Amino acid sequence: MRRIVVSAEILAGNEVVLTGDPFHHLFRVLRMKSGDEVLLLDGQGGCCRCRIGRVESRRAALTVVERWTEEEKVIPIRLIQGLPKGDKFDFILQKGTEVGVSVFAPVIMERSVPLLKGENGQQRFARWRRIVDEAARQCRRPRVPEIQPLVDLASALEDGAGGLRLLCWEEGSRLLGEVLPGSRPARVTVLIGPEGGFTAPEVALALEAGYAPVRLGPRILRTETAGIVIAAWLQFLYGDMG
Template identity: 40%
Template sequence: MISRFFFPERLPAGGEVVLPEALAHHAARVLRLQDGDAVILFDGSGGEVPARLAVSGRRWSAWLDAPCAVERESPLELVLVQALASGDKMDWVVQKSTELGVAAVLPVAAARSVLRLAGERADKRVAHWRQVAVSACEQCGRNRIPEVAPVASLDAYLTASRGVRKLILAPVAGKALRDIAPPARDEAVHLLVGPEGGWSEDEVAACLRAGAEALSLGPRVLRTETAGLAALAAMQALWGDY
């Protein structure tokens, strides 16, 4: 497979671009690429550009071929509203939901979230998750980077998402996915996934008052890092590009 790299600036129509230090280091030290190797660059604005590496000492650049307008985005506008989870679970969720085609990941602080983030610590973690999304796009072939929003409270999210179709995973009271109407054309669907301990009763009630539909994923209780991904995959199979 040809290695793919996200280029952090808008790519020109042709010619040579100098690779940023981090990108060059990854190409040289991790992937062991060499002068003349074929790569693909994309800048997140859509499409991708075949290129060939040019190495001169410590200077790494790429000569660009004609851009390709190929897109691999889902026809569904799926937004994952993920309650903060501990350890490396959030990394996993961001990575895999990117592979599954989400348009955005919105991290929210829930009452039962083990992970607590605020201030500079929250900013650093969000920056890290954004890089996880970039790496996932490089791997899976997407040419547009999904948004990873700053951490917000559930109340702030509900206020900002008025009028948006919302599905909340609620194992006891929810409908099956097959019983829920598919989204209308160009309608965004926000999927709300609770933390390790699940949503509190008050949180579920607040979401339902805000117009959310309760969704069940069957008789088995799934972990927070599994539930959202299972639902996203099922939506892609029912309504998307699977």
């Protein structure tokens, strides 16, 4: 059955009215028609199986046939990612969603390359949101990850209290496997630097905030790879991939 993410407000009643992007995707891209059924997700675990009724030029009415809630068994992972060059963060959002990241926290670091001109913050965030929505739909994930506003490192670290906190740093004295506890932590925050890595003041800031410096082995992973590898490892050990 086709799946699409919509806002929770749309699913409040027994009849659903679709307009805008959801309407375009279902009826212009997927070519669905009256009588077809579709699964509408609110991105927070709410699921509605709906039957398409009236289809007009720019809106459609659907009837809710069945409603339920799906819970995830992922371990909550917040990925603080130093903003990389070009569209690499798009890749991180897509693959991070697939492996179970719950929160993406993009940050500007000293070695982050300035963002490309021509796209303002609102447009950029909307594009990131579409990438995560589509990735969640594609991998059949009932909950859509949160994308936090773009901030500096100090601000991002303030929001990382509690749980296990990991600083992925090639000069870390311990391997990741040596730091991970035997029992499942309540949550994990993973800090990844941009191309060029962390500066000394940034490392000091993370250590002061309680982050454990860890290495991922003998190979240096790319910034767009490191967080995905760690998230998959954590979901295998503590979440729903093991």
